[in-house]
Amino acid sequence: MGPATHYLNISRPFLMYRGGELPEIRIAWESWGKLNEAADNTVLVFTGLSPGAHAASSAEDPEPGWWEKMIGPGRPIDTDRFFVLCINSLGSCMGSTGPASINPATGKPWRLSFPELAIEDIARAARLVLEHLDIQRLHAVIGPSMGGFTALAWLKQFPGTTSRVALISSACSATPFAIAIRSLQREAIVTDRNFRNGAYTEDDWPEVGMRLARKLGMITYRSAGEWQRRFGRSRQDYFPATLFGMRFEVESYLETHARKFVGQFDPCSYLYLSRAMDMFDACDSDETLKGLFRRSFTGHALVLGVDSDILFPLHQQRDLAGALEASGSEVSFHALPSVQGHDAFLVDFDSFGPPIREWLG
Amino acid sequence: MGPATHYLNISRPFLMYRGGELPEIRIAWESWGKLNEAADNTVLVFTGLSPGAHAASSAEDPEPGWWEKMIGPGRPIDTDRFFVLCINSLGSCMGSTGPASINPATGKPWRLSFPELAIEDIARAARLVLEHLDIQRLHAVIGPSMGGFTALAWLKQFPGTTSRVALISSACSATPFAIAIRSLQREAIVTDRNFRNGAYTEDDWPEVGMRLARKLGMITYRSAGEWQRRFGRSRQDYFPATLFGMRFEVESYLETHARKFVGQFDPCSYLYLSRAMDMFDACDSDETLKGLFRRSFTGHALVLGVDSDILFPLHQQRDLAGALEASGSEVSFHALPSVQGHDAFLVDFDSFGPPIREWLG
Numbered sequence: 274m275g276p277a278t279h280y281l282n283i284s285r286p287f288l289m290y291r292g293g294e295l296p297e298i299r300i301a302w303e304s305w306g307k308l309n310e311a312a313d314n315t316v317l318v319f320t321g322l323s324p325g326a327h328a329a330s331s332a333e334d335p336e337p338g339w340w341e342k343m344i345g346p347g348r349p350i351d352t353d354r355f356f357v358l359c360i361n362s363l364g365s366c367m368g369s370t371g372p373a374s375i376n377p378a379t380g381k382p383w384r385l386s387f388p389e390l391a392i393e394d395i396a397r398a399a400r401l402v403l404e405h406l407d408i409q410r411l412h413a414v415i416g417p418s419m420g421g422f423t424a425l426a427w428l429k430q431f432p433g434t435t436s437r438v439a440l441i442s443s444a445c446s447a448t449p450f451a452i453a454i455r456s457l458q459r460e461a462i463v464t465d466r467n468f469r470n471g472a473y474t475e476d477d478w479p480e481v482g483m484r485l486a487r488k489l490g491m492i493t494y495r496s497a498g499e500w501q502r503r504f505g506r507s508r509q510d511y512f513p514a515t516l517f518g519m520r521f522e523v524e525s526y527l528e529t530h531a532r533k534f535v536g537q538f539d540p541c542s543y544l545y546l547s548r549a550m551d552m553f554d555a556c557d558s559d560e561t562l563k564g565l566f567r568r569s570f571t572g573h574a575l576v577l578g579v580d581s582d583i584l585f586p587l588h589q590q591r592d593l594a595g596a597l598e599a600s601g602s603e604v605s606f607h608a609l610p611s612v613q614g615h616d617a618f619l620v621d622f623d624s625f626g627p628p629i630r631e632w633l634g
Numbered sequence: 635m636g637p638a639t640h641y642l643n644i645s646r647p648f649l650m651y652r653g654g655e656l657p658e659i660r661i662a663w664e665s666w667g668k669l670n671e672a673a674d675n676t677v678l679v680f681t682g683l684s685p686g687a688h689a690a691s692s693a694e695d696p697e698p699g700w701w702e703k704m705i706g707p708g709r710p711i712d713t714d715r716f717f718v719l720c721i722n723s724l725g726s727c728m729g730s731t732g733p734a735s736i737n738p739a740t741g742k743p744w745r746l747s748f749p750e751l752a753i754e755d756i757a758r759a760a761r762l763v764l765e766h767l768d769i770q771r772l773h774a775v776i777g778p779s780m781g782g783f784t785a786l787a788w789l790k791q792f793p794g795t796t797s798r799v800a801l802i803s804s805a806c807s808a809t810p811f812a813i814a815i816r817s818l819q820r821e822a823i824v825t826d827r828n829f830r831n832g833a834y835t836e837d838d839w840p841e842v843g844m845r846l847a848r849k850l851g852m853i854t855y856r857s858a859g860e861w862q863r864r865f866g867r868s869r870q871d872y873f874p875a876t877l878f879g880m881r882f883e884v885e886s887y888l889e890t891h892a893r894k895f896v897g898q899f900d901p902c903s904y905l906y907l908s909r910a911m912d913m914f915d916a917c918d919s920d921e922t923l924k925g926l927f928r929r930s931f932t933g934h935a936l937v938l939g940v941d942s943d944i945l946f947p948l949h950q951q952r953d954l955a956g957a958l959e960a961s962g963s964e965v966s967f968h969a970l971p972s973v974q975g976h977d978a979f980l981v982d983f984d985s986f987g988p989p990i991r992e993w994l995g
Binding site: 447448452453454492497501505516518521522547586 | 750807808809810811813814815817818820821822824825827842845846849850853858861862864865866867877878879881882883884885888905908909912913915944947
C-alpha cells in the first residue's frame with residue numbers, strides 16, 4: 274500500500290462463493306500505462322498468495338514492485354502499449370478487505386469470523402474494479418501461481434472477456450502434496466501459543482508459527498537443485514550458531530526470509546488465502562477443463578512452467594495446455610529449464626520475459 | 635524394546651566423536667538366525683532415524699518388526715543362512731542410551747545436557763556389540779536411509795571388516811534441502827510451548843511440535859506422485875472437518891501417522907539424531923569418497939535408490955555407486971522405479987527384496 278495504490282470502496286454486500294457475505298468491501302489496485310480510446314489495451318495481473326498490488330514502480334511510487342523487471346516501458350509487459358492493472362486479492366492484508374480488516378458490525382478485525390474465502394471471490398472482487406473503470410474487454414489476463422487459479426476463476430465466471438490468458442506456474446487445482454504443505458503451514462500458525470484462536474495482538478504476534486509457515490513455504494518455492502548450487506553444505510556465520518538451529522547457510526537463508534515476512538503478513542489472511550488455494554478446482558461444477566475453456570475463452574493462451582517446481586509441478590501446466598489446445602485455442606506452452614523452482618517467475622526474467630513479450634503481441 | 639531385545643551395558647566412559655563423553659552406555663540389539671562355527675555369517679543392519687532394533691518378529695517376540703518382510707527364514711535376508719543383527723542407534727530412545735536416558739551423575743534424564751551425537755558414535759557403539767559377541771568379520775553391513783550414513787561411518791572407522799555393504803536410499807552426506815527440512819522439524823519441536831528447553835514432562839509433552847515434525851517427515855518420506863494416486867483431492871470423514879485443518883484425505887492421513895508417532899519418540903532423541911544426520915559427511919577428513927572406499931572396503935557393494943525420493947535423491951546413490959566402482963569394488967546399482975519415495979525400502983519389498991537377496995549371495 275504505497276502512494277500509487279488506489280482503493281475502490283463498495284458499500285453494498287458482497288456475497289461469498291461458499292456462503293456468507295461481507296457488508297462492504299474495499300479493493301486495492303495499482304496501474305501503469307494508459308487506457309487507450311477503445312479501452313481495449315488492459316492487461317490484468319493477478320498475484321500469488323502474498324504479494325500486493327504494487328507489481329512495479331512508477332513516478333508516484335519509486336519502490337520496486339514484486340514483478341519490477343516484467344512490467345514497465347519497454348519491458349515484457351510494456352506499459353508504453355498496455356494499461357496494466359494489478360489487483361490485491363480479496364482476503365489479503367495489502368489494502369483489500371480481508372480477515373485483518375475491521376468488521377463494521379463490531380468495530381473489530383474480522384479475524385476468524387471472516388466468511389470462507391474462495392478464489393472465485395478474488396476474481397469477482399477484481400471484476401468490480403474493471404467495472405468501476407468501465408473496461409468491458411481485456412487484452413490479456415495474466416496469473417502466476419495462485420494468480421493462475423484466479424485467472425481460471427475469472428474465465429469461469431466471466432467468459433469471453435479476454436483475448437489472451439497466461440497461466441504461469443499454475444494448475445487447475447492443487448495436488449495433495451501442495452495441500453499437505455499448506456495444511457502444515459496452517460497448523461504451525463493456529464497452534465502458535467500467541468494465535469489464541471485469532472485473538473492475537475500486535476504485542477503477542479504468532480511469530481513462531483508464521484516463521485515456520487514461511488520457511489516451509491520457501492522450501493517449496495525454490496528447488497533442491499538451486500540450493501545445492503547456492504549453498505551446498507556451507508556453514509553460516511550470520512547468526513549465532515546453535516546445535517539444533519543455525520549452522521548451515523541454508524538455515525540462515527531461511528531465517529532471514531522468515532524474519533522479513535513475519536511482521537508483514539496477517540496470520541488470518543494467510544490461513545484464508547492458503548485454504549482457498551486448496552479448495553479451488555476449475556472443474557468443480559461438473560465441467561471438464563476442456564469444456565470450461567471452450568465455453569469461456571477463444572484466443573491466444575500462454576502456459577509456462579518449470580521442471581524444478583514441486584508445488585505446481587510441470588505435469589499440471591501440461592494438463593492446462595492440453596485442455597486449452599483441445600478446446601480449440603491457440604496455445605504457446607513452454608517448459609522452461611529454470612532451476613529456481615516455483616518462484617522462478619519472480620526471479621528468472623531471462624526465461625520468463627521473452628515468451629510473455631511475444632505472446633502479448 | 636520387546637522380549638527379544640538384548641542389552642549390552644558398558645560401564646566405562648564412551649568418548650563422543652564431536653567432544654564430550656558418556657560415563658556409561660547401554661546398547662539395545664536383537665538378532666535372528668544362528669552365528670556359524672566360523673563366526674563369518676553375520677549380517678549387520680543399521681536403522682533409519684526412528685526404528686528400534688526390532689526389525690523382524692521371532693519366537694520370543696511375534697510382534698512384526700520394521701523390516702518384517704525382508705528378514706526371516708527364506709526371506710531376502712535369510713535367517714536360515716545368516717546371523718542377522720539389528721542395533722538400536724546410540725542417541726535413540728528405543729533401548730540404547732540417549733538424551734531420554736538417566737544421567738547417572740544427576741539421576742535425571744540427560745535431555746539437552748547430552749553431548750552432541752555424531753553418526754560415527756552410532757557406528758562405534760554398534761561395534762561394542764560385535765566385540766561382545768566376539769565377531770571380528772561381517773558377511774555384510776546393510777544401511778537404509780540414516781543407516782546408510784552409519785554403514786559409511788562403520789567403513790570409515792573399521793576398514794576391512796566386512797565383505798559386503800549395502801547402501802539403500804542413502805548418501806555420503808545430506809543435501810541442503812534435507813537439512814532445511816530437518817531444521818524446520820527441530821524448530822517446530824524446540825518452539826513448542828511444552829518443550830521448555832528440554833524440561834518437558836509426561837503430562838505436558840511437546841505434542842504440537844512433534845506432530846508438525848512428523849507430518850513434515852511424512853511429506854518428505856513419501857512422494858507427490860504416490861499421494862496423487864492414493865488420495866487425489868478426496869475428502870476425509872475420519873476426523874471432524876475444520877476450515878483450516880481437516881478436509882482432505884491427505885490431511886487425515888498425516889494426522890493419523892502423527893498421532894501414532896507423537897507419544898512414542900522422545901523429542902530430544904529426535905533432535906540429536908536429526909542433527910547428527912545433517913552433520914554427517916563421509917568425507918569430512920579430507921578423504922575423497924573413492925579414497926574412503928579404497929582404504930576401507932574390498933568386496934561386493936549394493937546401492938539402491940528410487941527416483942521419487944526427495945530426501946535422499948537418486949543422484950546421491952549414483953555418486954555412491956560411482957565412487958565404489960572407481961575404488962575397484964564390485965557394485966550392483968539399481969535405480970528402482972518405485973513411486974513410494976524415500977520410504978519405499980520399508981514398503982516396496984517386490985522392488986527391494988530381489989536385489990538384496992541376490993547381492994547377499
